[in-house]
Amino acid sequence: MEARRRMVVCWKENLVLVVMKYVRDISLKLGDYTVYTTSDYKAEVIETNRRHEVILNEQRCSCRLWQVSGISCVHAIAFIGTMKDANLKNYVSEYFIVAKYKTAYALEIGSLPNKAQWIKVDIGYKVLPPNLSLRPPEKPKKERIRSTDENTSKKMHKCLRK
């Protein structure tokens, strides 16, 4: 924890190192993508067999990576790369900005005592582990319930071979 805190102090960039490396790796592949801008904030980004819609002001892409991770996906970075004066920092979740990271590690984290040193507290009842020997819920019936219009007569089939 302290090592991470010391490491964060040295960072001079706006974005966290992991994001910077991710963007650097992705920017090598941008030649594989074609960007068709449809408005100031929307674009269609086409790769070999796929097409994705990027909406910058909503920080969304149809590949859904941006919404899940908070880091712009390759399609968004391809679109941002076509814009003048674009700053990637504006399109990354605030959790990946160094200033926020420094804030998270700004305070000291106190050390914890050993488990043997913990104070025993009487809560008034005993907490037991779950009883695993109880019978599991019933299995579903094996025989299917037939519909009223289904033929329910059972005919015997005779084999004609002798």
Ligand SMILES: [Zn+2]
């Ligand atoms: Zn995408």
